[in-house]
Amino acid sequence: MRSGRLLLAAVCGFSLTAAVAADQKPADKANCAEPWRELTVSPRAIETPLMKYRLFPAEYELRDGNAAPILLRLPWERTKYFAEVVPKFSEYLDVPLNSPKLRGQEVFSLFPHLKRAAYRKTADWQYPIGEEPLAEILLPDIQGARSIVGNGLSVWIRQRLAEGNLARAREGILVGLAVTRHYARTPFVITQLVCVAVDSMLMSRVAELVSQPDSPNLYWALTQLPRPLVDLRPSIEMQARFLEKTVPGLDDLEQIKTPTDWNRSALAVIRYLRESDEDARLVASGIGQAFEQVVQIARAELPTRSQAGAERVAAMSDGEVALRWLIDVNAELSDEMTALASLDPPIAIGRLKALQKRVAEFHTVLGAHKANLVIAPANSYFAVHKIEREIDALRVVEALRDYAAAHHARLPETLDKITDVPVPNDPFTGKPFHYELTDGVATLSAEGAAVLDRDQERACIRYHIRVRN
Numbered sequence: 001m002r003s004g005r006l007l008l009a010a011v012c013g014f015s016l017t018a019a020v021a022a023d024q025k026p027a028d029k030a031n032c033a034e035p036w037r038e039l040t041v042s043p044r045a046i047e048t049p050l051m052k053y054r055l056f057p058a059e060y061e062l063r064d065g066n067a068a069p070i071l072l073r074l075p076w077e078r079t080k081y082f083a084e085v086v087p088k089f090s091e092y093l094d095v096p097l098n099s100p101k102l103r104g105q106e107v108f109s110l111f112p113h114l115k116r117a118a119y120r121k122t123a124d125w126q127y128p129i130g131e132e133p134l135a136e137i138l139l140p141d142i143q144g145a146r147s148i149v150g151n152g153l154s155v156w157i158r159q160r161l162a163e164g165n166l167a168r169a170r171e172g173i174l175v176g177l178a179v180t181r182h183y184a185r186t187p188f189v190i191t192q193l194v195c196v197a198v199d200s201m202l203m204s205r206v207a208e209l210v211s212q213p214d215s216p217n218l219y220w221a222l223t224q225l226p227r228p229l230v231d232l233r234p235s236i237e238m239q240a241r242f243l244e245k246t247v248p249g250l251d252d253l254e255q256i257k258t259p260t261d262w263n264r265s266a267l268a269v270i271r272y273l274r275e276s277d278e279d280a281r282l283v284a285s286g287i288g289q290a291f292e293q294v295v296q297i298a299r300a301e302l303p304t305r306s307q308a309g310a311e312r313v314a315a316m317s318d319g320e321v322a323l324r325w326l327i328d329v330n331a332e333l334s335d336e337m338t339a340l341a342s343l344d345p346p347i348a349i350g351r352l353k354a355l356q357k358r359v360a361e362f363h364t365v366l367g368a369h370k371a372n373l374v375i376a377p378a379n380s381y382f383a384v385h386k387i388e389r390e391i392d393a394l395r396v397v398e399a400l401r402d403y404a405a406a407h408h409a410r411l412p413e414t415l416d417k418i419t420d421v422p423v424p425n426d427p428f429t430g431k432p433f434h435y436e437l438t439d440g441v442a443t444l445s446a447e448g449a450a451v452l453d454r455d456q457e458r459a460c461i462r463y464h465i466r467v468r469n
Contacts, residue, residue: 032448032460039397040466041210043404044217046421055174055206055221057119067120067182071144074113081109082147089151092158097208102162108152111172118175123182134238135246135272142194145183149176150198157205161212169209170216176202177229184230187238189380195230196383203390210397213468219398219421222391229387232380236341240334243327247272250327262319267291269326274368290367291322297365298325329362337381345385346430349449352381382449385427386459389446392424393461396433396444399423400465409467411442426461433461441466 051058075082085107095101117123127137153176160169177199184195206222209215244250247268256262270290298321303310305328313321336355340348363369400411403418415423415435426433426446436443441464448460 045405067117108156118178259317
């Protein structure tokens, strides 16, 4: 496992630059990253008691104890298994559920351990925060979340679906969501992004489950899931302090005395911010050029950014001007991201788009296309709420199944025909998902959002729903 610094660099390679359309339209654009998902479902009424089928442990089921040692110990207890079997999990994820490959030998053998961890009340990962530079802290738990829960448990669930054991498949989803919650008890953006990706894989398993002929209706199980599944606010708060907690000396600028010291610290900050951009790292003269650019802009802006005033700024060395400006801009962007994290998506996404433009301008000053720190929280916000969108779309699917059970296996012409349960709106827009019924086939969709202007739209909702005869 590489250092937290390099992991953060990998996260910062994309940014949110386009908001979701205000009016819901069919997500049929060719540039949507997600393919259309074909769901053939059976009518199924919601049963009582309403929480008969759960996708998350009840509070009274949890036991005292720490899940982190259970999860961290797994790779070391079975090193041969992780070397030989774990890399092959992906081979079982893309085959259809009726594939003989899924009906063969048991592939994932760690379910009992994950179940034990899932029902623990907490997870304390004992990160050495405050003892080591934040960006140098190793995060071996990340790979465990991705390999064990994301891929391995998904294989286990699909094998249960293939053999028709729907109760065990649902239990596997519950265990996965509960364990991912433990992995997400962290103040690091990269870990939370991995947890969001794992949760998205588990939502795909939910879609496969509700497509089975005898699947129970999971409307209230989905509704009961924590909102958000991953709480990004601790990581954003920590991210705002990464610069000061990684580059020595920034906590107390009064300790920096000479122009040489100011230059050294300013160059260290620029080097750190640029190192996530591989192209920028390859340009040997890039740091010096970025320093000159920062000095020029800082001398123009710092008098109005600080209380020092023009006369005091004019007396500063180039290194001091550059360092104070870099810290100030980073703090401003981080504070704004912290504030936006508390907003709901319909309000936040447009503001995030504006924030990302300013972040891009900051990157340009640094001579890089991307930089450490300030970009990752916006992506984390977008990814976390994408999961909520997937959950709510599946809630609509289950509301359709409940309606069909009471209307001779027919789907409603419009969503407002469903009156027995609340039909959730799209959390990205606050408006209903797009829904059409044509020749008995329902289209449930919502447009996505682009990451980078040239990239595909992501987080699209794209379902074709048919009812079994």
